[in-house]
Amino acid sequence: MIAIPYLTALTTYFSYGLLFAFGQIRDLFRKIIDWSRANNLQGYAPICLGLEDFYTRRLYLRIQDCFGRPISSAPDAWFDVVERYSNDNNKTLKRTTKINRCLNLGSYNYLGFAAADEYCTPRAIEALKKYSPSTCSSRVDGGTTVLHNELEKSVAKFVGKPAAIVLGMGYVTNSAILPVLIGKGGLIISDSLNHNSIVNGARGSGATIRVFQHNTPSHLEEVLREHIAEGQPRTHRPWKKILVIVEGIYSMEGELCKLPEIIAVCKKYKAYTYLDEAHSIGAVGKTGRGVCELLGVDTADVDIMMGTFTKSFGSCGGYIAGSKELIQYLKYTCPAHLYATSISPPAAEQIISAIKVILGEDGSSRGAQKLAQIRKNSNFFRSELQKMGFEVLGDNDSPVMPIMLYNPAKIPAFSRECLKQNVAVVTVAFPATPLLLARARICISASHTKEDLIKGLEVISRVGDLVGIKYFPAEPKKQEERMVKLD
Numbered sequence: 001m002i003a004i005p006y007l008t009a010l011t012t013y014f015s016y017g018l019l020f021a022f023g024q025i026r027d028l029f030r031k032i033i034d035w036s037r038a039n040n041l042q043g044y045a046p047i048c049l050g051l052e053d054f055y056t057r058r059l060y061l062r063i064q065d066c067f068g069r070p071i072s073s074a075p076d077a078w079f080d081v082v083e084r085y086s087n088d089n090n091k092t093l094k095r096t097t098k099i100n101r102c103l104n105l106g107s108y109n110y111l112g113f114a115a116a117d118e119y120c121t122p123r124a125i126e127a128l129k130k131y132s133p134s135t136c137s138s139r140v141d142g143g144t145t146v147l148h149n150e151l152e153k154s155v156a157k158f159v160g161k162p163a164a165i166v167l168g169m170g171y172v173t174n175s176a177i178l179p180v181l182i183g184k185g186g187l188i189i190s191d192s193l194n195h196n197s198i199v200n201g202a203r204g205s206g207a208t209i210r211v212f213q214h215n216t217p218s219h220l221e222e223v224l225r226e227h228i229a230e231g232q233p234r235t236h237r238p239w240k241k242i243l244v245i246v247e248g249i250y251s252m253e254g255e256l257c258k259l260p261e262i263i264a265v266c267k268k269y270k271a272y273t274y275l276d277e278a279h280s281i282g283a284v285g286k287t288g289r290g291v292c293e294l295l296g297v298d299t300a301d302v303d304i305m306m307g308t309f310t311k312s313f314g315s316c317g318g319y320i321a322g323s324k325e326l327i328q329y330l331k332y333t334c335p336a337h338l339y340a341t342s343i344s345p346p347a348a349e350q351i352i353s354a355i356k357v358i359l360g361e362d363g364s365s366r367g368a369q370k371l372a373q374i375r376k377n378s379n380f381f382r383s384e385l386q387k388m389g390f391e392v393l394g395d396n397d398s399p400v401m402p403i404m405l406y407n408p409a410k411i412p413a414f415s416r417e418c419l420k421q422n423v424a425v426v427t428v429a430f431p432a433t434p435l436l437l438a439r440a441r442i443c444i445s446a447s448h449t450k451e452d453l454i455k456g457l458e459v460i461s462r463v464g465d466l467v468g469i470k471y472f473p474a475e476p477k478k479q480e481e482r483m484v485k486l487d
């Protein structure tokens with residue numbers, strides 16, 4: 001639940017209304033012009049249709065300079081952003097040779113492994129030399145190197161499950177595994193803010209999908225009760241199985257999952273739990289083992305543990321960890337395991353090495369220091385932002401912290417002004433968030449120093465004043481009276 005100040009809600013609606021109206025008028029003109037032109041595509045239906053295409057053309061393109069900025073270095077605490085220019089009002093953007101060194105507040109480099117690391121990098125380079133960038137083969141053919149076996153063992157041990165399977169991409173781990181786990185006659189109950197990879201995996205599975213209110217165990221219970229009582233559509237037979245899908249840290253909200261409560265509900269109704277730890281594995285918990293460790297949940301109580309290596313481990317790929325039987329079944333059946341080229345060997349070595357550093361198996365205490373640092377950095381940055389009067393979403397200990405912008409005009413204003421002062425931030429809007437709830441999303445890293453964070457805070461504070469997004473100045477009580485509640 002997010003509460004928007006009345007005036008902000010009103011002006012946000014108004015802005016989108018205006019953008020929409022102008023877009024429609026421009027589309028109308030385009031239609032008329034197209035009519036008068038000779039058209040050799042007559043008879044074909046337009047290939048891009050619908051509201052999302054309209055949104056891209058008429059809203060997103062106006063601010064596309066804030067997205068997809070080319071980077072020319074590793075995504076460390078500071079990175080190189082290539083300057084671009086445009087001769088046609090940002091319709092097309094061209095690169096210059098100029099590079100701006102910017103504070104990086106956007107990458108998921110939680111533990112700082114994405115930049116050169118004294119332990120991981122030499123080993124990844126050795127793996128590159130020994131195995132080449134690609135196995136050029138799927139796992140069941142020639143694509144299983146000793147690294148792949150070692151990686152799966154190491155991941156299973158790290159997350160606290162008997163076995164694991166690793167795939168080349170985190171997105172595919174969700175979207176290709178879910179259709180193997182469940183199908184027609186099954187019921188998926190998904191958190192309303194789950195990641196797109198889960199949404200697409202669920203849709204592709206053919207199972208019935210129901211959504212429960214974001215991170216609300218009581219509503220999950222309501223949905224479970226109702227659907228267990230009703231059974232399958234039409235036939236009312238019992239469901240073949242029920243899978244409840246949640247995330248450890250919600251990537252657009254920075255919020256921790258209410259895992260203990262959700263597990264309790266799932267156990268009561270004998271539903272399986274599927275936990276996506278993309279943003280939490282490696283980033284939270286005393287030894288980096290994710291939300292289970294942080295919230296005191298026994299990993300035996302989570303049936304399917306999913307995560308990605310693209311955040312805390314500075315690599316690529318994703319995993320599923322679970323019982324030996326489950327993983328064996330997935331290895332025999334998952335198309336992304338059978339038909340896709342296996343994860344790149346240097347990427348696999350990077351993960352193996354990063355896990356060793358986290359566990360202290362490299363013989364140093366760097367891992368423990370990184371974990372302490374990410375926690376300290378995140379909590380410091382979050383509390384300072386709150387003190388400044390920003391509306392910051394999410395929980396303590398989470399390295400993801402969205403700052404609410406709301407107004408569409410504030411998206412480019414905030415992003416461009418920060419960039420001018422050499423702070424690179426990520427802004428997210430529809431379709432990644434609901435239309436009204438545009439935000440900037442800060443991701444803190446263990447590699448940020450105190451000076452980095454203070455510089456970031458100073459710039460964000462100045463820009464925040466300029467753009468007018470300090471929605472929570474003093475007097476919180478009075479504020480509350482002027483809010484509309486949005487679900």
Ligand SMILES: Cc1ncc(COP(=O)(O)O)c(C=O)c1O
Pocket residue numbers: 169170171172174195197247251276278279308309310316317318
């Ligand atoms: C919750 C969640 N699951 C899955 C993914 C996909 O992972 P990847 O980017 O490694 O493909 C992401 C990516 O951001 C995510 O946030």
Ligand SMILES: *[C@@H]1O[C@H](CO)[C@@H](O)[C@H](O)[C@H]1NC(C)=O
Pocket residue numbers: 062065086089090416
């Ligand atoms: C184009 O982008 C630049 C920054 O990248 C911005 O300053 C400028 O206002 C934009 N122009 C338009 C017409 O939106």
